Structures are given as structure tokens and as C-alpha cells.
Amino acid sequence: MxxxxxxxxxxxxxxxxxxxxxxxxxxxxxxxxxxxxxxxxxxxxxxxxxxxxxxxxxxxxxxxxxxxxxxxxxxxxxxxxxxRRTAVVRDSAGRTSLEQAVAANVDVVLVVEHLDPEPDLGRVERLLTLAWRSGARPVVVLTKADLVPDADGMAAEVAQVAIGVDMHVVSVVDGTGLGPVRALLTPGVALVAVGPSGAGKSSLVNELAGREVMATHGLRADGRGRHTTTHRQLVPLPGGAVLVDTPGVRGVGLVAAPEALDATFADVTALAARCRFSDCAHVTEPGCAVRAAIESGDLPERRLASWRKLAREAAYAARRADARLAAEERARWKRVTREYHQRLRGAGSPRA
Ligand SMILES: Nc1nc2c(ncn2[C@@H]2O[C@H](COP(=O)(O)OP(=O)(O)OP(=O)(O)O)[C@@H](O)[C@H]2O)c(=O)[nH]1
Ligand SMILES: [Mg+2]
Ligand SMILES: [Zn+2]
Incomplete structure (x- = not known):
């Protein structure tokens, strides 16, 4: 450069x-x-x-x-x-490694989701789990407030799946909510923006940077669809903070993260702790506090389903990582044994 x-x-x-x-x-x-x-x-x-x-x-x-x-x-x-102080890590289908570090040493993970089209709660839960696992602090940013009549009402729904997480409703078009986001940009702090393609991550980065650092979809004249940002980049912001812009991804695979899931689904885990049986599957067991909360309307049914889905996925990733470790260990032993036999051959017949 x-x-x-x-x-x-x-x-x-x-x-x-x-x-x-x-x-x-x-x-x-x-x-x-x-x-x-x-x-x-x-x-x-x-x-x-x-x-x-x-x-x-x-x-x-x-x-x-x-x-x-x-x-x-x-x-x-x-x-x-x-x-690495913190690391945002996603499951990667790559052959060389199972995990991909998306960004390192960030303090805040901005989970960026659009209000128009409607926010995808499952995606927010998934990205919050990714954020909790990183060791950095998650913050939800809901974009395109200018395009919907009741942004705050929609935000209240998202807040139900973002327990203990700060949330900001913004628009780069009319300037809504940018003040509180700017307040996060203290000297030395590092942030990363994650979220679906088209959510407005790069638009937000440009707005915060005060100049056109990243290309945004609206500026592209070639008529190509989404996925405007194609590489991850750390952008210095005025005031001494830095922000990593990332390409939008369709689905972010989760790596094993029991504690992160517990943080994302703090409501479900708190209820599960009150079930009569400690190994309650929350299906038909008597004294199930989770089912009781669903029946009384305190816990949305989709929340339990979502928790199950992500927990299954994380468990699968953990098994795959274990299998890989075992395979690596076998390969290492094969190598050690081969080298041992080569040494023996080189040194003539072995002594007892
Ligand atoms: N109305 C409105 N449009 C917005 C806002 N923020 C972003 N956009 C538009 O949304 C489109 C996508 O914005 P980008 O910033 O490129 O989205 P991105 O999240 O970086 O997308 P990828 O790079 O593909 O991951 C562009 O046409 C923006 O102009 C907003 O607050 N209001
Ligand atoms: Mg972008
Ligand atoms: Zn139960």
C-alpha cells in the first residue's frame, strides 16, 4: 500500500x-x-x-x-x-482446520441485523452465541430504522432473545441512534461487525469512520447481488477505536460452546435449573419448569426449539473436533513408529 x-x-x-x-x-x-x-x-x-x-x-x-x-x-x-485476548471463531468446513478465527483481540462484537426485511431472531441468537464465546462483549445493532414504521416495537421483540445485551436501533440515512454507537468508540477499543449480507455493516463502518472506507451495496453499479464486502478489514476510526468489517455470511457454523449457549439462552437455562429432574429433556417429564413456562406463555416455544438446535449443532462440532484430534494422534504415532523402525534398520539389528 x-x-x-x-x-x-x-x-x-x-x-x-x-x-x-x-x-x-x-x-x-x-x-x-x-x-x-x-x-x-x-x-x-x-x-x-x-x-x-x-x-x-x-x-x-x-x-x-x-x-x-x-x-x-x-x-x-x-x-x-x-x-489472542479474545477470538471470534466460527466453524469452518475447511480441510486444514475445523475452526476459522474471524477476528482477534476485539473488545466488542456488534451483531448487526436489519429491521427491513424483518430481523431473523434465530440468526441473532446464533451470532450472540458466537459473540459470547469470543470473550468480547456482544452489542446488538438493528439497522435501517428509517424503513419501518415501528422500529422500537420491533426492537422490543429482538430484545427478548438478547438477554443482558445492549441494543441500538440505528439508521445511517436519518442518523437515528448513531450517538450511542459512537459512544462505544473509546480510544484503544476494538470492535468487529458481524451479520448477514446487506444488513448495513459497511454503511455503518463508513458512517462511523466519517469517510467511504468500505464499498457498500448501494454504490455498486454492476448489478451484482449481495455479498458486497469480500474480505475482512480493520478500519481505524476517529478517536482511536478500530472496527473490523466482515463479509456477510449466510450461516455461521458454531463451534462447541456450552457456556456461550448458556449465556445466550440464560432464560432457558434458568428455567431448566428448576426442573424436577436434573436430566430433564423438557418434553413430557413431570415437574418440567421449561414446559410450564411455555404453557403459561412466559417462554416462547421457538426459544426452546432454537436452543435445542444450536446445542445439537455445538455438540456435533465438539464430536467432530474430538474425532479429528484422535486422528491426528493416530497419525503422530504412525510417524513415530515408522521413524523408530527406520532408525533400527539404520543401526543394524536392535539389541535387547
Ligand atoms: N434505508 C437504509 N438503507 C441502508 C441503511 N444502512 C445500509 N443501507 C443500505 O443497505 C444496503 C447494504 O448495505 P451494506 O453496508 O453494503 O451492507 P453489508 O452488511 O456491508 O453487506 P455485505 O458487505 O454484503 O455483508 C446498501 O444499499 C445500503 O445503502 C440504513 O440505515 N437505511
Ligand atoms: Mg459490507
Ligand atoms: Zn424440563
């Missing part, structure tokens, strides 16, 4: 940088103490992975703190990854 805002390091001390954008072979990075500086390219090792302090090698993601060194040709090379 542009010239580095910092002098290249040549005394062997690695430079601490933040990842603005992560592509296959290289990163775009800015100095960790000057996130508004011009981004610089940093090469990745051939396998695209960097070691964490514990030795595991993982692909770096947007928001990661990385060490870079300058090689003889003056190129920046990423050498190591700092431990």
Missing part, C-alpha cells in the same frame, strides 16, 4: 504490529501503537501459519498482534503471533 509510517527495523528487534488484513501469502499490518498509520505488507511463511507462544502454528487473522522482522532485502516478514 503506502510508505511505512515507521522506520524499518534493522537492529534485530521485532516490530509489534496489528493485522489489518490477512490474505493467503501476506498480511497488511500497522504498528500496534499507531493503528491509524498507513498499512505495510508483511510476508508470511510458506505454509501461511505463525507460531503462538505455546508453539502451535495457526493462520493469523485480522486484529492479531504479530512480530515482524526485516530481512536482507528490506521485506517485512511476520515471525510470531501474540496470544
Amino acid at each position: 503506502t510508505e511505512p509510517a515507521v522506520p524499518p527495523v534493522d537492529d534485530g528487534t521485532p516490530l509489534r504490529v496489528r493485522v489489518v488484513r490477512a490474505d493467503r501469502g501476506a498480511l497488511l499490518v500497522v504498528p500496534d501503537d499507531d493503528l491509524g498509520a498507513a498499512a505495510h505488507r508483511a510476508e508470511l511463511p510458506r505454509d501461511g501459519l505463525l507460531p503462538l507462544p505455546d508453539g502451535t502454528r495457526v493462520p493469523p487473522t485480522v486484529g492479531d498482534v504479530v512480530d515482524v522482522e526485516v530481512d536482507a532485502t528490506g521485506a517485512w516478514r511476520a515471525t510470531a503471533l501474540h496470544t
Whole structure:
């Protein structure tokens, strides 16, 4: 991109940088103490992975703190990854890993959902679970308030599935609710916006940045459908906060997250704790507090169904992760055994 805002390091001390954008072979990075500086390219090792302090090698993601060194040709090379304070992680069907880190070291996850068309409560629950699991604080942002007659009434319905979560109703067209969102942007804070394609994530990012950083659907003239944003990018905002814009996804796979599910479905878990049987399945058991709440209208039936669906999915992801671990362990033993036999052959016949 542009010239580095910092002098290249040549005394062997690695430079601490933040990842603005992560592509296959290289990163775009800015100095960790000057996130508004011009981004610089940093090469990745051939396998695209960097070691964490514990030795595991993982692909770096947007928001990661990385060490870079300058090689003889003056190129920046990423050498190591700092431990992630928080990580937004989704299930990935990829062959090389089961999980994909969407963003690292964020403080707030903005769950962005449109009011028009109608908000999808199941999606909000799913993204809230993703947010709770990340270790960052979830905040719901309902967009396009200008397009609906009763935005607050709709927000009240969404609030029922966003327990203990702050919510903002906004419009970038008439400026509704932007003040409270701006109030989140304190110096040094990092946010990530997640939500469906067309929800208005990039529009919000541009509004907060005060300039056109990300392309939005409305500006595209080529008539192509949705999925305007195609890569994740960390955008510096006025006042010293940063915000990661992400491409909208149709379905975000959940990774195993029992505690995160408990947080998202705090109402269901609180009721379940009062069922007569501790292993109550909330179907026909006597003394089921969950069924009682559904019958009295205190708990929407869809809430239980939604909780079941996500819990099943998380359990499936956990089993798959276990199976993968087991397979890796078998492969490791195969390798160790083969090497042992090769050594034996090389050293002649083994002694007892
Ligand atoms: N009326 C109205 N339209 C909005 C608002 N916010 C965004 N839009 C429009 O919604 C469309 C999609 O906005 P984007 O910001 O590109 O949506 P996105 O979430 O970034 O979508 P992807 O990049 O595909 O994930 C654009 O045409 C915007 O102009 C709003 O508050 N009110
Ligand atoms: Mg976008
Ligand atoms: Zn029960």
C-alpha cells in the first residue's frame, strides 16, 4: 500500500504490529501503537501459519498482534503471533482446520441485523452465541430504522432473545441512534461487525469512520447481488477505536460452546435449573419448569426449539473436533513408529 509510517527495523528487534488484513501469502499490518498509520505488507511463511507462544502454528487473522522482522532485502516478514485476548471463531468446513478465527483481540462484537426485511431472531441468537464465546462483549445493532414504521416495537421483540445485551436501533440515512454507537468508540477499543449480507455493516463502518472506507451495496453499479464486502478489514476510526468489517455470511457454523449457549439462552437455562429432574429433556417429564413456562406463555416455544438446535449443532462440532484430534494422534504415532523402525534398520539389528 503506502510508505511505512515507521522506520524499518534493522537492529534485530521485532516490530509489534496489528493485522489489518490477512490474505493467503501476506498480511497488511500497522504498528500496534499507531493503528491509524498507513498499512505495510508483511510476508508470511510458506505454509501461511505463525507460531503462538505455546508453539502451535495457526493462520493469523485480522486484529492479531504479530512480530515482524526485516530481512536482507528490506521485506517485512511476520515471525510470531501474540496470544489472542479474545477470538471470534466460527466453524469452518475447511480441510486444514475445523475452526476459522474471524477476528482477534476485539473488545466488542456488534451483531448487526436489519429491521427491513424483518430481523431473523434465530440468526441473532446464533451470532450472540458466537459473540459470547469470543470473550468480547456482544452489542446488538438493528439497522435501517428509517424503513419501518415501528422500529422500537420491533426492537422490543429482538430484545427478548438478547438477554443482558445492549441494543441500538440505528439508521445511517436519518442518523437515528448513531450517538450511542459512537459512544462505544473509546480510544484503544476494538470492535468487529458481524451479520448477514446487506444488513448495513459497511454503511455503518463508513458512517462511523466519517469517510467511504468500505464499498457498500448501494454504490455498486454492476448489478451484482449481495455479498458486497469480500474480505475482512480493520478500519481505524476517529478517536482511536478500530472496527473490523466482515463479509456477510449466510450461516455461521458454531463451534462447541456450552457456556456461550448458556449465556445466550440464560432464560432457558434458568428455567431448566428448576426442573424436577436434573436430566430433564423438557418434553413430557413431570415437574418440567421449561414446559410450564411455555404453557403459561412466559417462554416462547421457538426459544426452546432454537436452543435445542444450536446445542445439537455445538455438540456435533465438539464430536467432530474430538474425532479429528484422535486422528491426528493416530497419525503422530504412525510417524513415530515408522521413524523408530527406520532408525533400527539404520543401526543394524536392535539389541535387547
Ligand atoms: N434505508 C437504509 N438503507 C441502508 C441503511 N444502512 C445500509 N443501507 C443500505 O443497505 C444496503 C447494504 O448495505 P451494506 O453496508 O453494503 O451492507 P453489508 O452488511 O456491508 O453487506 P455485505 O458487505 O454484503 O455483508 C446498501 O444499499 C445500503 O445503502 C440504513 O440505515 N437505511
Ligand atoms: Mg459490507
Ligand atoms: Zn424440563
